[in-house]
Amino acid sequence: MPELPEVETVVxxxxxxxxxxxxADLTTDWPRHFAMPTYEEARHRLLGQAVFxxxxxxxxxxxxxxxxxxxxxxxxxxxxLSVVDSGTPLHKHDHTVFRLASMSGANxxxxxxxxxxxxxxxxxxxxxDPEVVLGSLGPExxxxxxxxxxxxxxxxxxxxxxxxxxxxQTFLAGVGNIYADEALYYAGINPLRKSNTLSESESAALLTxxxxxxxxxxxxEGASIDxxxxxxxxxxxxxxxxxxxGRTGYPCYACGTPIERISLNNRGTHYCPVCQQ
DNA sequence: ACCGGAGCCTGTTAGC
DNA sequence: TGCTAACAGGCTCCGG
Numbered sequence: 001m002p003e004l005p006e007v008e009t010v011v012x013x014x015x016x017x018x019x020x021x022x023x024a025d026l027t028t029d030w031p032r033h034f035a036m037p038t039y040e041e042a043r044h045r046l047l048g049q050a051v052f053x054x055x056x057x058x059x060x061x062x063x064x065x066x067x068x069x070x071x072x073x074x075x076x077x078x079x080x081l082s083v084v085d086s087g088t089p090l091h092k093h094d095h096t097v098f099r100l101a102s103m104s105g106a107n108x109x110x111x112x113x114x115x116x117x118x119x120x121x122x123x124x125x126x127x128x129d130p131e132v133v134l135g136s137l138g139p140e141x142x143x144x145x146x147x148x149x150x151x152x153x154x155x156x157x158x159x160x161x162x163x164x165x166x167x168x169q170t171f172l173a174g175v176g177n178i179y180a181d182e183a184l185y186y187a188g189i190n191p192l193r194k195s196n197t198l199s200e201s202e203s204a205a206l207l208t209x210x211x212x213x214x215x216x217x218x219x220x221e222g223a224s225i226d227x228x229x230x231x232x233x234x235x236x237x238x239x240x241x242x243x244x245x246g247r248t249g250y251p252c253y254a255c256g257t258p259i260e261r262i263s264l265n266n267r268g269t270h271y272c273p274v275c276q277q
Numbered sequence: 278a279c280c281g282g283a284g285c286c287t288g289t290t291a292g293c
Numbered sequence: 294t295g296c297t298a299a300c301a302g303g304c305t306c307c308g309g
Binding site: 032077078093117118119120121158159160161164227265266 | 278279280281282285286287288
């Protein structure tokens with residue numbers, strides 16, 4: 001499931017094939033991909049606009065357009081983006097297709113950006129003010145502006161189960177189920193702890209661990225655990241470096257105790273009952 | 278403020 | 294073997 005490192009990997013991969021390109025058409029067989037505005041409005045508004053930059057905020061992919069609009073895509077559970085030649089056979093779950101204008105010269109004729117989405121949870125926004133979509137997001141975990149002191153304060157301002165907080169995008173943007181479990185493991189913190197009970201050193205350790213696992217995820221180009229693959233179709237490598245996620249019953253690498261799995265917020269939560277207190 | 282549950286989806290897997 | 298039911302999970306909305 002795409003989280004910050006997976007989304008970052010996608011953004012980096014799409015930069016080269018998309019920047020400088022202009023949208024020539026937009027088609028969909030799943031109009032509900034379009035959260036804001038409707039598909040019809042988005043199509044009219046998008047045609048002719050060029051991409052001049054790509055970015056990421058939390059798990060959202062941002063495409064900065066020539067008119068000042070921003071095309072925003074959220075992959076949710078199963079979204080996949082790739083730029084391919086128009087002749088490439090459509091995949092069963094390619095639901096929304098952005099045709100790119102042909103460019104003079106080179107082999108950049110007849111390409112399109114395809115949004116594949118098996119579970120149809122993905123969402124597309126086309127807005128002038130990105131804050132309408134991104135305004136409620138918490139800070140970027142890799143932003144140096146988020147200091148250990150500030151993070152500790154934020155944790156103590158709430159009295160929630162710490163893992164639930166990490167998954168709350170209004171608290172911190174970009175962490176999902178896999179990286180939350182991994183970070184709590186490396187910080188030695190039980191996922192059920194209340195956020196306001198963490199000591200200063202535990203908060204600092206948690207922030208450090210979050211940054212380390214996200215950085216590792218980016219370096220390894222994402223975790224191909226469920227449906228995620230890179231835009232070119234190849235797998236990431238982070239699934240080979242997880243310590244607890246999906247390792248239910250297998251020994252903890254530190255102490256040998258079997259990793260436990262519990263359900264929290266209807267989501268699998270993996271942890272070492274000995275190392276994480 | 279916080280929590281739990283339903284709903285959105287479909288492919289996979291467990292169970293009979 | 295062939296069927297159905299349960300399950301997974303990011304996010305939003307609703308009720309308590």
